[in-house]
Amino acid sequence: MTESAPVLRHPMSKYIREDRQPWIYCPGCSIGIVTNMVARAIDKLGLDFNKVVVVSGIGCSGRSSGYFKTGTYHTTHGRAIAFAEGVKIANPDLEVIVISGDGDIAAIGGNHLIHACRRNIDITVICINNFNYGMTGGQFGPTTEHERYSQTSPRPIGNIEHPFNLVKLAASSGSTFVARWTAVQARRATRSIERAIKKKGFSFVEIIGACPTAYGRMNRLGDGLKMHEHLLEVAEIKNGLPPHEAELEYESKIICGEFVDIEKPEYTAVLRAAHTKFKESI
Amino acid sequence: MDISFNIGGEAGQGIDTIGDLLAQIFVKQGFYTFTHKDFMSRIRGGYNFNVIRVSDRPVHAPSHKYDVIIALTEDAIRRPRDSLVEDGVIIFEDSIEFSDLEPCHFPAPLLKTARKVGGNIRMMNAAALGAILSVLKFPFHLAQDTLAEIFGRKGQKIVEGNIAVAKALFDLTAKEFSRSCSENLSTIKKGPCSDRMMITGNRAVALGAMAANVKWVSSYPMSPSTSVFQDIVSNAEKLRIGTIQTEDEIAALLMAIGASFGGVRSLTTTSGGGFSLMVEALGFAAMTETPVVIYNAQRPGPSTGLPTRTEQSDLLFSVFASQGEFPRIILAPKDPLDGFDVTVRAFNLAEKYQVPVIILGDQYFADSVMNLPRIDVSTVSIDRGKLAKDDDGEYKRHRLTDDGVSPRAFPGDPGKIVVSTGNVHLEDGHITEDPEIRNAMVHKFMNKIPFILEDLNHPTLDGTSDAEMTLLSWGSSWGATNEAMSILSEDGVSINHLHFTDVYPLRDEVLKEVFARASKVIAVEQNTLSQFAKLVRMEVGLSVTHHVNRYDGRPLTARWIIDKLEEVGAL
Ligand SMILES: Cc1ncc(C[n+]2csc(CCOP(=O)(O)OP(=O)(O)O)c2C)c(N)n1
Ligand code: SF4
Ligand SMILES: [Mg+2]
Numbered sequence: 001m002t003e004s005a006p007v008l009r010h011p012m013s014k015y016i017r018e019d020r021q022p023w024i025y026c027p028g029c030s031i032g033i034v035t036n037m038v039a040r041a042i043d044k045l046g047l048d049f050n051k052v053v054v055v056s057g058i059g060c061s062g063r064s065s066g067y068f069k070t071g072t073y074h075t076t077h078g079r080a081i082a083f084a085e086g087v088k089i090a091n092p093d094l095e096v097i098v099i100s101g102d103g104d105i106a107a108i109g110g111n112h113l114i115h116a117c118r119r120n121i122d123i124t125v126i127c128i129n130n131f132n133y134g135m136t137g138g139q140f141g142p143t144t145e146h147e148r149y150s151q152t153s154p155r156p157i158g159n160i161e162h163p164f165n166l167v168k169l170a171a172s173s174g175s176t177f178v179a180r181w182t183a184v185q186a187r188r189a190t191r192s193i194e195r196a197i198k199k200k201g202f203s204f205v206e207i208i209g210a211c212p213t214a215y216g217r218m219n220r221l222g223d224g225l226k227m228h229e230h231l232l233e234v235a236e237i238k239n240g241l242p243p244h245e246a247e248l249e250y251e252s253k254i255i256c257g258e259f260v261d262i263e264k265p266e267y268t269a270v271l272r273a274a275h276t277k278f279k280e281s282i
Numbered sequence: 283m284d285i286s287f288n289i290g291g292e293a294g295q296g297i298d299t300i301g302d303l304l305a306q307i308f309v310k311q312g313f314y315t316f317t318h319k320d321f322m323s324r325i326r327g328g329y330n331f332n333v334i335r336v337s338d339r340p341v342h343a344p345s346h347k348y349d350v351i352i353a354l355t356e357d358a359i360r361r362p363r364d365s366l367v368e369d370g371v372i373i374f375e376d377s378i379e380f381s382d383l384e385p386c387h388f389p390a391p392l393l394k395t396a397r398k399v400g401g402n403i404r405m406m407n408a409a410a411l412g413a414i415l416s417v418l419k420f421p422f423h424l425a426q427d428t429l430a431e432i433f434g435r436k437g438q439k440i441v442e443g444n445i446a447v448a449k450a451l452f453d454l455t456a457k458e459f460s461r462s463c464s465e466n467l468s469t470i471k472k473g474p475c476s477d478r479m480m481i482t483g484n485r486a487v488a489l490g491a492m493a494a495n496v497k498w499v500s501s502y503p504m505s506p507s508t509s510v511f512q513d514i515v516s517n518a519e520k521l522r523i524g525t526i527q528t529e530d531e532i533a534a535l536l537m538a539i540g541a542s543f544g545g546v547r548s549l550t551t552t553s554g555g556g557f558s559l560m561v562e563a564l565g566f567a568a569m570t571e572t573p574v575v576i577y578n579a580q581r582p583g584p585s586t587g588l589p590t591r592t593e594q595s596d597l598l599f600s601v602f603a604s605q606g607e608f609p610r611i612i613l614a615p616k617d618p619l620d621g622f623d624v625t626v627r628a629f630n631l632a633e634k635y636q637v638p639v640i641i642l643g644d645q646y647f648a649d650s651v652m653n654l655p656r657i658d659v660s661t662v663s664i665d666r667g668k669l670a671k672d673d674d675g676e677y678k679r680h681r682l683t684d685d686g687v688s689p690r691a692f693p694g695d696p697g698k699i700v701v702s703t704g705n706v707h708l709e710d711g712h713i714t715e716d717p718e719i720r721n722a723m724v725h726k727f728m729n730k731i732p733f734i735l736e737d738l739n740h741p742t743l744d745g746t747s748d749a750e751m752t753l754l755s756w757g758s759s760w761g762a763t764n765e766a767m768s769i770l771s772e773d774g775v776s777i778n779h780l781h782f783t784d785v786y787p788l789r790d791e792v793l794k795e796v797f798a799r800a801s802k803v804i805a806v807e808q809n810t811l812s813q814f815a816k817l818v819r820m821e822v823g824l825s826v827t828h829h830v831n832r833y834d835g836r837p838l839t840a841r842w843i844i845d846k847l848e849e850v851g852a853l
Contacts (some may be wrong), residue, residue, distance in 0.1 A: 022327065024324040024325075024326070024327060024328070025325075025326070026294070026325055026326040027326070058586055060325065074586075076555065076585055076586060077555065077586070078530065107502075107529045107530065108502065108529060108530040108531075110529060133503055134325065135323075135325065136503040136504065136508055137325075137503075137508065139508070139512075139527060140527065142529065151503075151508075151512050151515075152503070152511065152512060152515050152525075152527045153515075153527075154515065154516055157519070213294075213325055213326070214325075
């Protein structure tokens with residue numbers, strides 16, 4: 001109902017599909033920002049479009065894959081990582097990037113996450129953690145804090161469960177690169193995403209985001225702007241901190257930075273070596 | 283009277299509220315209402331609309347034509363234009379840039395009036411309502427009372443503001459828009475309907491479960507089922523119901539089975555994608571003879587499909603899901619009232635026969651709103667089936683009996699050790715590979731089927747019993763199909779309508795009679811393959827003569843069915 005604004009080209013229009021715009025996201029949502037981070041990271045690294053596959057699951061975050069001009073795959077709820085592993089194993093020359101939500105990656109898909117970490121397969125997983133299931137109207141999820149409200153943890157009691165700390169989960173499951181940023185730290189987050197993509201091994205980047213429509217409204221956290229201002233306020237950068245100290249308390253402190261960057265044999269490389277060895281043995 | 287409204291706009295603009303207010307005004311006035319929600323799988327933007335149909339006769343389906351359209355976006359002005367009746371009206375928010383004005387169009391200052399008169403743009407809903415009532419010449423004082431009642435809880439100021447905004451638009455429309463609408467309600471009398479409870483199919487299922495004393499619900503959110511779970515969660519404290527939102531649907535069904543094994547009535551709610559994940563546990567429930575109720579609100583598949591739209595395509599999947607063979611019960615309610623009844627029966631049947639019961643709803647059933655009579659919960663009877671007595675001797679969970687049903691006991695019951703396994707087992711629940719026991723246990727399962735069949739309801743036959751043509755439907759296709767049948771029979775066609783709510787196992791007595799009498803039997807289904815017709819052929823060996831299938835995710839209407847009947851040569 002507002003006057004239509006003059007059409008501006010998207011700064012990342014080289015990578016982002018303008019024909020799929022406007023975004024489906026609510027005003028003030030972080031997902032568009034994160035999509036941009038990934039586009040910028042691809043741009044900075046000068047990746048060959050044709051060799052990039054963006055994979056996502058189902059959810060608001062999961063819709064991000066559809067905005068990329070690269071090959072994209074929108075899989076089923078929770079299965080993005082499992083699918084991505086198949087893509088990478090079939091053709092290790094591809095750069096495989098998963099972008100999805102906290103519910104998708106850590107609830108229904110939690111098992112695939114920990115096993116992909118353990119396997120150390122060279123894919124990059126970007127989890128947009130908005131502390132709830134945005135797409136289905138705002139139910140609590142595996143990252144929702146204790147006593148927070150949601151459609152399925154209503155007032156006055158709130159969530160009786162306790163959240164995962166995804167940085168700790170990924171690190172202890174064996175991920176070789178682990179970072180956390182908030183949606184407002186666009187430059188730093190983009191740089192981490194670049195490193196994550198470049199890393200030969202499983203990389204996990206958590207981006208703390210705002211879902212003003214569901215989580216924000218139910219917990220009276222203000223609109224998108226206010227929520228992002230809050231993220232800026234409570235983000236504390238501690239690069240190199242041991243991952244088990246990377247605390248996350250929405251109200252007061254979100255520890256950000258790169259916490260893990262280690263070398264381990266990567267799955268597809270090991271697989272190739274095994275094949276070569278086998279061939280030589282016969 | 284038979285009026286249809288289409289209220290369209292973006293997700294998040296409040297079209298539901300306008301629709302609710304409008305429906306409530308007519309409900310209070312004594313009319314039947316039916317609201318269908320057509321929305322996209324996104325939280326903001328896009329094009330969504332609600333269709334509200336109001337009639338002095340019961341209505342169970344939307345109409346294909348609209349008398350009044352309210353549009354909050356340009357899409358909402360243009361897209362339903364071809365479905366407007368000849369002298370219909372399109373009222374739209376006047377800040378939308380739209381220049382292809384026709385006489386049916388009325389640009390109304392909804393936002394401006396809400397802001398100016400009410401001091402709050404949220405009162406745009408009341409503004410829209412005022413404009414709608416005005417083009418219908420609906421006496422404003424009747425609506426005023428209803429608005430006062432609806433907004434009463436929110437305080438005098440809100441009541442007055444909304445009424446003032448509605449009145450302002452009502453008067454302004456009367457003054458500035460001279461075209462009269464297809465319906466003139468200036469002399470409207472009280473309608474015949476005294477049903478005041480406005481609920482969706484999903485709410486009916488939630489109420490049914492709570493009335494049936496459900497004590498455990500474990501679910502993972504999935505459209506269009508989620509509101510059942512949310513409804514129960516919001517009553518859980520009061521009714522002492524255990525609820526848990528699990529990490530996925532595998533856990534959801536397994537926890538429900540566990541709770542049932544522990545002694546309580548349990549439910550899980552999902553849609554087809556989630557039901558796919560539950561399949562392993564379904565077989566486990568069957569093998570361990572643990573009662574459980576699964577509500578599957580179907581949506582078009584396969585895979586993520588059309589998340590917010592409707593289809594009846596999980597029937598054969600539900601009949602066959604899981605490896606192995608075992609009895610199960612599938613019930614598909616025709617409308618919200620039936621949804622309540624079906625859910626209560628589902629719990630009783632599950633416990634009586636110790637089998638999984640699947641309730642097949644769909645988005646159309648789940649999200650549509652109707653006004654129903656008050657449900658008298660005291661008429662609900664609860665049958666927990668055979669329970670072990672103290673003097674039964676040594677307790678054996680899977681004791682062989684004539685009717686295949688073994689008395690249930692629960693872990694913790696004094697003197698009874700409850701043992702079960704997903705492996706083939708002895709009567710006491712321990713593993714065996716003995717072929718004789720294997721056969722005995724298979725027979726035990728199959729022995730339940732004739733008893734279940736006896737317990738299921740017959741299909742309903744509407745219209746003359748000896749018609750030449752029979753429309754065959756199941757589940758939520760009832761409404762539009764029945765309306766099509768009524769229209770055709772008023773036109774002199776010899777036609778009736780056979781409808782199944784209890785779809786599996788299949789009671790065939792009435793089916794056989796109908797097939798013997800009718801020369802044409804037409805399956806009307808919301809799927810591509812006529813799954814129910816296939817089930818009939820498989821179970822009874824009878825084949826329908828024609829098929830009418832809708833699979834675009836949109837609801838059936840009577841008109842659509844009649845057009846298709848012509849197209850397939852049935853008429
Ligand atoms: C098997 C299955 N179960 C449930 C759903 C419904 N569903 C779709 S998205 C979603 C949750 C999304 O949450 P999240 O991954 O956090 O993404 P967000 O929308 O918050 O970005 C659910 C439960 C589904 N599509 N498939
Ligand atoms: S519902 Fe939440 S996560 Fe989804 S688009 Fe809106 S703000 Fe973003
Ligand atoms: Mg989320």
